[in-house]
Amino acid sequence: MHEAEQKLKDFAQSTIIKKKYRISDRITHFVGYGHSNTILVEGDTSLILIDSLDSNERAKRLRHEIEATTGKVVKTLIFTHGHPDHRGGSAAFQDTVEEVIAFAPRRPLLKHTDRIQDVLNRRASRQFGYSLTEEEVITQGLGMREGRAVKDGNYDFLVPTTIYRNEERVVREIDGVTLELISAVGETDDQLFVWLPDEKVLCCGDNFYACWPNLYAIRGGQYRDVAAWVDSLTKILSFPSVALLPGHFQPILGEDTIRETLTNYRDAIESVLTQTIECINQGKSEDETVRSVALPERLRDLPYLGEYYGTVQWSIRSIYHGYLGWFDGNPTNLNRVPSEVYAKEILGLISDPQIVFDRIERLQSKGEDQLACELCDLLIHAEIDVKRAKKLKSESLMTLAQRQTSSNGRHYDIASAYELLEEAK
Numbered sequence: 361m362h363e364a365e366q367k368l369k370d371f372a373q374s375t376i377i378k379k380k381y382r383i384s385d386r387i388t389h390f391v392g393y394g395h396s397n398t399i400l401v402e403g404d405t406s407l408i409l410i411d412s413l414d415s416n417e418r419a420k421r422l423r424h425e426i427e428a429t430t431g432k433v434v435k436t437l438i439f440t441h442g443h444p445d446h447r448g449g450s451a452a453f454q455d456t457v458e459e460v461i462a463f464a465p466r467r468p469l470l471k472h473t474d475r476i477q478d479v480l481n482r483r484a485s486r487q488f489g490y491s492l493t494e495e496e497v498i499t500q501g502l503g504m505r506e507g508r509a510v511k512d513g514n515y516d517f518l519v520p521t522t523i524y525r526n527e528e529r530v531v532r533e534i535d536g537v538t539l540e541l542i543s544a545v546g547e548t549d550d551q552l553f554v555w556l557p558d559e560k561v562l563c564c565g566d567n568f569y570a571c572w573p574n575l576y577a578i579r580g581g582q583y584r585d586v587a588a589w590v591d592s593l594t595k596i597l598s599f600p601s602v603a604l605l606p607g608h609f610q611p612i613l614g615e616d617t618i619r620e621t622l623t624n625y626r627d628a629i630e631s632v633l634t635q636t637i638e639c640i641n642q643g644k645s646e647d648e649t650v651r652s653v654a655l656p657e658r659l660r661d662l663p664y665l666g667e668y669y670g671t672v673q674w675s676i677r678s679i680y681h682g683y684l685g686w687f688d689g690n691p692t693n694l695n696r697v698p699s700e701v702y703a704k705e706i707l708g709l710i711s712d713p714q715i716v717f718d719r720i721e722r723l724q725s726k727g728e729d730q731l732a733c734e735l736c737d738l739l740i741h742a743e744i745d746v747k748r749a750k751k752l753k754s755e756s757l758m759t760l761a762q763r764q765t766s767s768n769g770r771h772y773d774i775a776s777a778y779e780l781l782e783e784a785k
């Protein structure tokens with residue numbers, strides 16, 4: 361087994377732990393009951409739930425457990441953000457819930473985003489490995505696989521009944537509990553965190569989870585504002601939390617540990633952001649920027665910054681495009697010839713395409729599969745023995761999948777390899 365694959369397996373082992381953390385008399389953090397976590401806050405006569413797991417079946421089991429142990433029912437739901445893995449189980453509470461609270465996105469989705477849903481869904485399926493086997497997936501990155509991927513229920517959403525559109529901070533008294541909801545744009549534009557001042561507990565949603573985050577998600581989407589994300593982490597740090605309850609993975613406990621972890625996490629993201637901006641301003645190309653930017657030595661090997669979900673490289677590319685757009689400044693690229701024309705031109709310089717196929721196989725035998733993929737693309741674009749080129753590319757993608765620690769990248773490669781094999785039939 362390749363070292364990267366083993367690392368991802370070890371990461372999965374250490375993170376997929378089902379555990380109920382009793383944080384205080386009122387607050388329980390349910391970890392590993394679904395793909396995402398949920399937080400139970402016990403009011404005087406009812407229950408408040410922060411996020412609701414990813415599937416209706418899982419949420420029904422949770423409901424059964426919490427009703428049995430508390431003798432109360434869930435009357436209030438709070439969503440930390442709109443991602444479906446945090447809301448998918450919400451309808452399991454529909455006959456008891458009286459209020460569903462969420463923040464609206466601070467920067468609305470671009471108009472017509474709904475019209476690109478087909479391709480976003482296809483890419484999301486590759487990223488999350490929905491069509492892959494357990495062995496191929498290893499982990500869905502941020503926890504156990506979603507219920508919908510393993511026949512354990514489906515998305516079943518409740519629509520929010522209270523939506524705060526512009527508020528930075530909302531203080532609510534709900535059934536004897538004081539909760540502060542604070543806007544924190546980052547992983548999403550509608551993200552909020554919940555501060556429980558009486559217990560000094562902070563529920564941070566997905567602006568912190570213990571691995572390198574998806575500053576860019578390869579399934580595609582609008583630019584995630586990395587500078588705002590850094591500011592939101594600074595905002596979270598300004599609260600004297602004794603327990604930090606994230607939307608994925610285990611809680612972080614103890615004021616000093618929380619401060620150190622969040623500071624390093626924030627510094628790492630900020631460092632990648634500011635280094636990338638510096639390179640942009642020096643006129644460096646995107647590839648030169650990727651080669652130049654690196655995490656500071658003191659942060660490089662921290663376990664909660666491992667590239668098991670997002671990667672530093674994808675983050676750099678996203679920031680580069682976020683600030684400059686698609687044009688890299690090289691006038692050659694202003695009006696490029698179609699890739700088919702370019703590929704035919706290059707391959708026309710070679711007397712026999714067999715030379716290229718031989719080279720691809722040689723590269724594969726040396727483990728240089730990325731370059732092999734790029735040569736396969738030349739053949740595919742030039743429409744030369746396309747089926748053979750697709751088969752070779754799918755082999756290289758399978759190899760590349762094993763050599764990376766990012767679960768998202770792994771799934772995307774394997775799912776794409778299967779699609780290519782299907783096309784090559």
Ligand SMILES: [Zn+2]
Pocket residue numbers: 396443445446502566607608
């Ligand atoms: Zn999440």
